[in-house]
Every structure is written in structure tokens, then in C-alpha cells.
Amino acid sequence: MSDARSSAYIDLDAVRHNAVTLDRAAGQAGLMAVVKADAYGHGAIACARAALAGGAMALAVASVEEAEELRLAGLDDVTILIMSPLTEPAGLRALGQRCEVAISDHQALARLMAAAAPDADVRVHVEVDTGMGRLGVPVDDALALAEAAKVAGAHVVGLMTHFATADLTDGPDAGFMREQLVRFRALAPTFRDRFPGITVHAANSAGTLRDPDACFDMVRCGIALYGCSPFGGDPVTDDLIPVMSWRSRLSLVKHFNSRESVGYGRTWRAARGTWVGTIPVGYADGFARDLSNCGEVLVGGRRVAVIGTVSMDLITVDLGPEATERGGEEVVIIGSQGRERITADEIARLRGSISYEVTCAVSPRVARVHVG
Numbered sequence: 001m002s003d004a005r006s007s008a009y010i011d012l013d014a015v016r017h018n019a020v021t022l023d024r025a026a027g028q029a030g031l032m033a034v035v036k037a038d039a040y041g042h043g044a045i046a047c048a049r050a051a052l053a054g055g056a057m058a059l060a061v062a063s064v065e066e067a068e069e070l071r072l073a074g075l076d077d078v079t080i081l082i083m084s085p086l087t088e089p090a091g092l093r094a095l096g097q098r099c100e101v102a103i104s105d106h107q108a109l110a111r112l113m114a115a116a117a118p119d120a121d122v123r124v125h126v127e128v129d130t131g132m133g134r135l136g137v138p139v140d141d142a143l144a145l146a147e148a149a150k151v152a153g154a155h156v157v158g159l160m161t162h163f164a165t166a167d168l169t170d171g172p173d174a175g176f177m178r179e180q181l182v183r184f185r186a187l188a189p190t191f192r193d194r195f196p197g198i199t200v201h202a203a204n205s206a207g208t209l210r211d212p213d214a215c216f217d218m219v220r221c222g223i224a225l226y227g228c229s230p231f232g233g234d235p236v237t238d239d240l241i242p243v244m245s246w247r248s249r250l251s252l253v254k255h256f257n258s259r260e261s262v263g264y265g266r267t268w269r270a271a272r273g274t275w276v277g278t279i280p281v282g283y284a285d286g287f288a289r290d291l292s293n294c295g296e297v298l299v300g301g302r303r304v305a306v307i308g309t310v311s312m313d314l315i316t317v318d319l320g321p322e323a324t325e326r327g328g329e330e331v332v333i334i335g336s337q338g339r340e341r342i343t344a345d346e347i348a349r350l351r352g353s354i355s356y357e358v359t360c361a362v363s364p365r366v367a368r369v370h371v372g
Contacts, residue, residue, distance in 0.1 A: 004367035005280040006248035006333070010042050012050040013372035014227055014241035019054025021239045022221045025208050029215040031055055032081065032201070034222030035070070036062035041286075041359040042226050042243055045073040046370040051225060052078060060220055064090045064097070071097045081125060081158070085135070091115035095122060100157060102127045104135045106148060113152045124149050125158025125199075128187060130180040132164045139183055143190060156195045159187065163214070166206035167230050177207065181214055188216070206230035209238050228344050228355035235345065242343055244359055245335030246366065250277040250299070253319065253326050262316050263308025268293055275323040277304075279331050282313040286362035287333065290351055291315075297331050300324075301338025334358075 023031045033051035035044045048059050048070055058079035061067050067080045081100045085108050092115035094101055100123040103109050109124070116122050126146045129136030137145045146156045161184045165176045181202070188200050203214040205224035209231075227242035229235045235242060256262070256270040270276075277299065283289045287310060295306035297317060304317045319325055330337070334344055344355040351358075 005365075006246065006285060007367040007369050008041075008362055009245040009247065009335075010046065010368055010370045011241070011243050011245070011372050012046060012370055014243045015042075015047050015050035015225060016054035016372075017241050018225050018227055018243070019051045019056050022205070022208055022219070022224055023055040025212075025238075026203075026215045026219045027212055029201075029203075030057040030199075030218045032058040032060050032218050032220045033225055034060045034220050036060065036066055036083070036222070037360050038066075040222060040226050040356060041362045043368045043370060044069060045075075047225070047243075048073075048075060048078075050372075058218070060222075064093045064099070067094065067097050067099050083127075087111065088115045095120050100125060102135075102158075102160060103145065103149065104129070104137055106145060109145065109149055109152060109154070113154065116153070122154040123157045124154045125160050125201075126156060126191075128159065128161045128184060130161045130183040131176060132162045132180075134162075136161060139187065142187055143194070146191065146195065150195075156191075156198060158199045158201065159191045159195075160200075160220075161202045163202065163204060163207050166204055166210060166214075167232070169210070169231060177211070177214070181211070204230070223356055226359060228359065232345055232349060232354065235343065242335070244344065244362070246333040246362060247335065248279050248281050248331045248333065250325060250327050250329045250331060251280050251314075252278045253323070253329075261308075263292075264311060265309055267309050268307040268316075272321060274321050275319040275325075276307070277317045277319050277323075277325065277329075277331075279315050279317065280313065281315055281331075281333060281366075282311050284312045284363060285366050286358075287315060288351060288361065291347070294350060295347070296342065297333050298335075298337040298340050298342060299329060299331055301340060303340055303342075 033056040039047035060081045062084045088111045091112040102125045127136040128142045165173045168174045200216040201218040203219040205221045207214040208219040261269045289310045292309045296303045344358040348355045
């Protein structure tokens, strides 16, 4: 283990394995690896390389800064799609990095073309709003936007949409993905006719694993690439291997007598004599404050309860009356130890959140150690 207060070990062999799994699930469609937000907290450069080694054909990011980071790292020959709207200056930088850009309206197109040199190779993906409601041109206006892009001198290389409920397998909105799919599929033949060679893509991780009909020419996978279930369950079910293992050590272990308290607000008091361990991880590291008095970590191959209020730099755990651990003992926050395992999906369920937020929240002061 590194000498950092805590470290997130990133298993690049697992990234490659997950890329192979997703590529297989996509059938004849290609795999675009989504590495935005520093690969969901895992390290964009290393994970992009591993995903490409596992069969990914392209990369997706959210900003021009993320694209520039990949290009500076030497990822020169791979397609990079910027999926979020760009200002005119950002558009200029995106074109300078030879990126493809998603457009949702005529204003976005105008900004991009204003940034382009007369002979620039401007490559756009027309994003269609089939029901997500955030970005995308209305279905009925999609072809007009594409034609305007062509007239302006851009190459229309992609048609895309984004599913709102692909991760819902039951409940009243579980069928909404199918409604979106029907709307999107109706556009594809016209676009293929008007723009030969266009890449049609819609499926995220959940869509890829849930419905082969949603895969089209390419799928855009993020969370599953990092070994988390897009459905919030056990990733093993979909042959995914968790990529991140977050580890620390006990800084201090001391004995508490009955009724002694620990932490801000004295929210925990010992019900009996017990050993309490302090761990140098807190909400500034990404261990959320709402895990106070309800989270768990692994010590000595067993689960121990987080006790007291999570503070900025420290948490405390109840090791039990018979504990033999002392300072320096390994602590696993996410990952496996012995026969026990805590996943990002489990932490997300406990918090009423999603695994995306859990891994993205692991802060830069947690050292990333890439292995494999």
C-alpha cells in the first residue's frame, strides 16, 4: 500500500475486461468509452488506454479541457466526441484538437462554425431529444438541423440520443426507454440516406446490457466500464469487475468505556466497553457525511460500523470489545478483504444515490494508483 493517507487502486485489467464484456454485449456495434469526469474518478488517461486495449473504438468526454488532456497524453489517433455544449472559444479549441462535437440546436451550430477556419474539418453529431429533456433538438426538427450543418460546411457524422430510464427494469417508467427507442429508430433511415456512413448511437451502459435493439452502430458506455452496475445491483451479474479499490489504514486505536462518546455532536456513545479505530478519511476525501453512524468499512476481513459524525478528515469505527487490531492495520472502504466486499453500488444504495456519484466524489487528495 502507498504511504498516502488513503489510496484508490485502479485495476486496469478490470477496465480491459469490462470493455470486452460491453463490446460483446453490443454485438456488431462499436464501443465508445465514456471517460468524462476523469473517467468517473478513476483516471481518464490510464482508463482510456485500457478501454481502447479492450476493444473500444472511440472516446467520449464532457468538455474541451477533458479532450485536451487526452490529446496531450498522446491519444492522437482516436476519435473523441465532446458531448456537452461549447462556447465559441471552446469550439475553436475543440476543432484544434480534432474533436467531434454534439450539437443540439442552431445556436450551437452557429457558435461552432463561427470558430471554424474556412477549410476546417468540422464533424458533428446531431443530438435528438427523444425524451430525456436536457439537450437535443426536437425530433421533428432534427433533419433541418442536420441539413443546416451540411450547408454551413460541417460533416454530419453522427446521430445520437440519450435514454432517460434505461436503468429502470420495473415500475411505471420502465417502458419509457422503448418509447424513446421507437422515436429515434424512425429517424435513422432518413439520416442514413441523407448522410451516408453516419454513425447512429443511443445506448448507454444500461441500454447496452438491457436491449440489443438499442445498440445501433455504436454504444456509449461509462459506469459499466468501471465495474459498477448501471442497475444498482451486483456487477458480477453482468460479468463486470469493479475497478476501484479504496484503501487506508487505522491511524489510532483506543479503548472506550461504556457511555463515552466520539466525534462532533456526540452522536455516538459506547453501549459497552469497546475498541474504537480512527481512519484518516473524511468527507474532503469523498467519504460522504451522510454515512455517519450508518456506513461500514472492512478491517481484519470483517465489516465494522462507522460511528459518530463523519468529519472533514477523519472517520471512526467500532472494532468491538475483543478487537486485536492496532494502528497501521489496513482498512478497505471500497473493495474486498478476506471474504467480505463493499462495492460502490452498495454505498450508493445506503445513501439513496448512484455509484456514479460515489466514485466521482473520491477527491484528488486520494492518491490514484493504477495497476495492471
